[in-house]
Amino acid sequence: MDIVPKELMHLISFFQNIEGVGSKLGQKLSYSIILEPQKIDELVNILHQVRLKVGRCTICGNIATKSENNKFICSICNQLNTRNSKQLMIVENVFSLLSFESLGFYNGHYHIVGRLVHPTHNIDDLNFSLSSLVSRIIQSQYEEIIFGLSNSLEAELTISLILKLLKDNKLDFKNVRIYKLASGIPSGVDIENVSNKSLLDSLRNKILIDIK
Numbered sequence: 001m002d003i004v005p006k007e008l009m010h011l012i013s014f015f016q017n018i019e020g021v022g023s024k025l026g027q028k029l030s031y032s033i034i035l036e037p038q039k040i041d042e043l044v045n046i047l048h049q050v051r052l053k054v055g056r057c058t059i060c061g062n063i064a065t066k067s068e069n070n071k072f073i074c075s076i077c078n079q080l081n082t083r084n085s086k087q088l089m090i091v092e093n094v095f096s097l098l099s100f101e102s103l104g105f106y107n108g109h110y111h112i113v114g115r116l117v118h119p120t121h122n123i124d125d126l127n128f129s130l131s132s133l134v135s136r137i138i139q140s141q142y143e144e145i146i147f148g149l150s151n152s153l154e155a156e157l158t159i160s161l162i163l164k165l166l167k168d169n170k171l172d173f174k175n176v177r178i179y180k181l182a183s184g185i186p187s188g189v190d191i192e193n194v195s196n197k198s199l200l201d202s203l204r205n206k207i208l209i210d211i212k
């Protein structure tokens with residue numbers, strides 16, 4: 001007979017499979033929940049509420065709370081009067097967005113692309129996910145677009161692909177300046193792991209991309 005019940009093993013492996021949790025923490029979380037039964041009810045209730053009320057913003061992809069009319073618009077996209085509607089920053093994921101927000105420096109809009117172009121992967125599905133970004137840019141009046149992406153080959157390929165899609169869709173580049181972050185971000189490090197100082201410096205000294 002197994003020393004650990006299989007139901008508990010399922011819980012442990014569930015936690016362990018979450019990125020960044022790992023083997024020991026997954027085990028600790030599982031036992032912590034199991035050994036205090038009231039925590040199970042609490043967790044089930046919290047997860048149920050999250051499942052019902054939390055989703056992705058339909059404009060930018062950030063995490064959002066469902067509104068009374070059943071729409072998911074995040075708190076940033078909702079701040080129409082206080083955010084700079086002429087600036088858009090393109091980021092890889094929610095963690096990047098939170099890192100930039102924590103700097104208290106950038107006050108424009110965001111768009112989350114979800115993942116970056118990988119040199120050996122098929123880009124067809126990524127093309128599809130980028131179509132909402134491209135339509136958003138074409139239909140908006142952004143004067144400044146900033147690629148808030150990591151210092152990596154994948155980020156460079158993603159920038160090239162998005163610029164190509166914008167050209168294909170006849171964006172008038174005369175009216176919009178496009179930037180990438182300045183050097184200073186360590187190569188291959190995710191944005192959320194870059195120090196606030198380096199991130200702020202790279203944003204302050206952002207580099208204008210010459211569109212040909």
Ligand SMILES: [Zn+2]
Pocket residue numbers: 057058059060061062073074075076077078
């Ligand atoms: Zn949003």
